[in-house]
Amino acid sequence: MVICEARPAGRRDSDLSPMAYDPSGGYAAAASNVQDSFDPSLPVFDVQRVQLRFDISSDFVAAQVANNVLILALSTGRILRFDLDSPEDIDDIDLPKKPSEIGVIRRLFLDPSASHLVISTTQGENYYLHTQSRTPKPLARLKGVQIESIAWNPSQPTASTREILIGASDGNIYETYIEPSTEFYRREEKYLKTLYNVQDGPVVGLSVDLSSDARSVLVATPTKLLLFVGKGGRQDSGSIYPRLLERETPVIHNLKDATPGPSTLVNISEAADATLSESAQENVFAWLNSQGVFHGDFAAMVQSAETSPFSAAKLLPKSVIPPSQTSGGRNKPSVEPTSSIALTQFHILHLVEGRVVAINRLDGSLVYDQLVLEPGNAPLGLYADHKKNTYWLFTQREIFEVVVTDEARDVWKIMLRNEQFDAASRYAKTAAQKDAVATASGDHLVSRGRFSEAATVYGRSTKPFEEVALTFIDQGEQDALRKYLLTKLSVLKKSSTMQRVMVASWLVELFMAKLNLLDDTISAKAELSEAAPIANVQEDLPSMRREFQEFVTKYRSDLDRKTTYELISSHGREEELLYFANVIDDYNYVLSYW
Structure with a gap:
C-alpha cells in the first residue's frame, strides 16, 4: 500500500497532517485548498514535505502532476503513476527498453486532464502512454527529437490528443496527432508536420488559444517570444496549425542583453477561481528568462496583436528576489538565477537555490521566502496542477507540496489601489472590505463628476450620511441626492x-x-x-x-x-x-x- 502524507518540518506525527491518506476517501488534498472559510492568521503559502511510505529504489529523474494524477520517472526507466485520491493503487510501469539502450528519462509531458503522457529520453527516444494503458508505445515519427515543450489541445480530449504542438531543442515546432492503438504495427502518431524553426535555440514553451476566430500561438525561446495570430484550419480538417505558423508573420519580443540560464514558459488557460465570470478570467502566461519573469494576459495580447501586443505584459526583474544568505547569515553578493517557476492564481512561485519564493504578480510584492532544500538535494522543479489548484516541488528523492491558503485574501486591496473597483468588489469578502471598496469607488466617481453613479455606490456604503448629502448639495446635484437617498432607504434596516x-x-x-x-x-x-x-x-x-x-x-x-x-x-x-x-x-x- 502506498500512503502519502505531508508534514511541515518539526511537526509531530500526532499532529494533523494537511495531506494524508484517509481510509474512507483516499488521498486528501490539503485542507486549505478545500475549505470555504479560512483562518486569516495562516500564511498564504506553506511548503510541506510529503512522506512517501514506499521504498524508493532509485532517484527521481522527472515528474509531472495534473488532475490529481502524479507521475514519477525513476533513473531505472520505471514510471510510477498514481491517483492522489487512491494512492494505494499504484501503476508501476516499465519502458520497453532499458536506459542503457534508449537513455535515461529526461522529461515528462502530461496534459491537463492527465489522459496523455509523453515520455522523452536523453537519446531522443519518445513514448506515449494513455491513462488507461500500462504499456508505453514508441513514437516512431518523433524518434531523435529532443522534446522541450508541448502545447496540448485546448479542448482537452481524452480518447486522443487531437492536434498538438511540440517544441524541440533544435528550434523546430511540429504538429502531431496521437491516437492510442491496439494494433501492433500501427503508429500512434497519425502524422508529424514540421511547421517552423525559431533559429536561435530550443523551444522552451508553447501556448495556444483556439477559443476565438483568431487562432493564436505563443512560442518561447530563452531569448525571445513569438506571437502568431491568424486563421488556422478547422479542428476537423486533419491539421489546424500549418496555415497559422507557415503563413503568418509573428510579432516578436526580443530579450535585450540576454545571458545563458534556465528558461521556460508556463500558463494558466483556465481560471483557478471558478466563481469568477468569464469576463473576469484570464489566460495568464509567465516566461522565465535571464532577466526575470515576463508575464501577462495571453488573451489581451491577442486582442492587441496588430498594435503592440507585448506592451501590456510586465517584467518581474530578478532583483525582486532577495539574495540568498551564507551560513553566517550574510547576504550573498549576487542573486542566484531562478531555476524553475510555477503560476498560481495571483502569484509566481520561484525556485531559487533551494528556496521557494512567492511574488504577487499583480503588484510585485514579496509574499513568501523560505529555504526548503538542503545543499545537495537536487531539485527537478516546481509543478502546478491547475485543475485541482495544487502546487508541487520535486527533487531527486523527495516531494513537497506548496500548500496555498486563501490566496485571494489581499487581492481586493491591490485592485482598490489600482482603482479597479469592479474587480476589488468581486474579491472583497467581508462587510468591512466591501464597504471600503464602495466608499473609495464613490469618491473616485465624484472626483470624475459622475455623480449619478456615485450616488448608488455611496448608498450601499457606510460613508457618513451627512457628508455624502452635503457633497451632492454643494455640487447642486439634486438628482444624484435623490438617487442616493432612494438607495440608502432601500438598505436601511426596518428597525431604524x-x-x-x-x-x-x-x-x-x-x-x-x-x-x-x-x-x-x-x-x-x-x-x-x-x-x-x-x-x-x-x-x-x-x-x-x-x-x-x-x-x-x-x-x-x-x-x-x-x-x-x-x-x-x-x-x-x-x-x-x-x-x-x-x-x-x-x-x-x-x-x-x-
Whole structure:
C-alpha cells in the first residue's frame, strides 16, 4: 500500500497532517485548498514535505502532476503513476527498453486532464502512454527529437490528443496527432508536420488559444517570444496549425542583453477561481528568462496583436528576489538565477537555490521566502496542477507540496489601489472590505463628476450620511441626492424607524421640487422662441411622476401621513396629493378634497 502524507518540518506525527491518506476517501488534498472559510492568521503559502511510505529504489529523474494524477520517472526507466485520491493503487510501469539502450528519462509531458503522457529520453527516444494503458508505445515519427515543450489541445480530449504542438531543442515546432492503438504495427502518431524553426535555440514553451476566430500561438525561446495570430484550419480538417505558423508573420519580443540560464514558459488557460465570470478570467502566461519573469494576459495580447501586443505584459526583474544568505547569515553578493517557476492564481512561485519564493504578480510584492532544500538535494522543479489548484516541488528523492491558503485574501486591496473597483468588489469578502471598496469607488466617481453613479455606490456604503448629502448639495446635484437617498432607504434596516421616516420625508420634498422645476421649465420654454426644444422636458415630467408614484407605493409605511400631506400641499401638487391619499387608503381625504 502506498500512503502519502505531508508534514511541515518539526511537526509531530500526532499532529494533523494537511495531506494524508484517509481510509474512507483516499488521498486528501490539503485542507486549505478545500475549505470555504479560512483562518486569516495562516500564511498564504506553506511548503510541506510529503512522506512517501514506499521504498524508493532509485532517484527521481522527472515528474509531472495534473488532475490529481502524479507521475514519477525513476533513473531505472520505471514510471510510477498514481491517483492522489487512491494512492494505494499504484501503476508501476516499465519502458520497453532499458536506459542503457534508449537513455535515461529526461522529461515528462502530461496534459491537463492527465489522459496523455509523453515520455522523452536523453537519446531522443519518445513514448506515449494513455491513462488507461500500462504499456508505453514508441513514437516512431518523433524518434531523435529532443522534446522541450508541448502545447496540448485546448479542448482537452481524452480518447486522443487531437492536434498538438511540440517544441524541440533544435528550434523546430511540429504538429502531431496521437491516437492510442491496439494494433501492433500501427503508429500512434497519425502524422508529424514540421511547421517552423525559431533559429536561435530550443523551444522552451508553447501556448495556444483556439477559443476565438483568431487562432493564436505563443512560442518561447530563452531569448525571445513569438506571437502568431491568424486563421488556422478547422479542428476537423486533419491539421489546424500549418496555415497559422507557415503563413503568418509573428510579432516578436526580443530579450535585450540576454545571458545563458534556465528558461521556460508556463500558463494558466483556465481560471483557478471558478466563481469568477468569464469576463473576469484570464489566460495568464509567465516566461522565465535571464532577466526575470515576463508575464501577462495571453488573451489581451491577442486582442492587441496588430498594435503592440507585448506592451501590456510586465517584467518581474530578478532583483525582486532577495539574495540568498551564507551560513553566517550574510547576504550573498549576487542573486542566484531562478531555476524553475510555477503560476498560481495571483502569484509566481520561484525556485531559487533551494528556496521557494512567492511574488504577487499583480503588484510585485514579496509574499513568501523560505529555504526548503538542503545543499545537495537536487531539485527537478516546481509543478502546478491547475485543475485541482495544487502546487508541487520535486527533487531527486523527495516531494513537497506548496500548500496555498486563501490566496485571494489581499487581492481586493491591490485592485482598490489600482482603482479597479469592479474587480476589488468581486474579491472583497467581508462587510468591512466591501464597504471600503464602495466608499473609495464613490469618491473616485465624484472626483470624475459622475455623480449619478456615485450616488448608488455611496448608498450601499457606510460613508457618513451627512457628508455624502452635503457633497451632492454643494455640487447642486439634486438628482444624484435623490438617487442616493432612494438607495440608502432601500438598505436601511426596518428597525431604524426614525431614519427611514426622515429619509422618506426628504425624498418627498426632493420629488416635489423636481416636478415643479420641470413644470416651470416647460412653461418658460413655451414663452421663448419657437426654436427652443421642450420635447425632452415634456418626456421627463411623466417619467418623474411615475418614479414618485412608485416611491410612494413602495415606501408608504415609511411616510408620516401629516408630514407628507404638508410637504406636497406646500408645493401645490394636487395630482400627487390625491395619489398619496389613495395609496394610504385615506378615502375621507379624497372625498373632502373634492
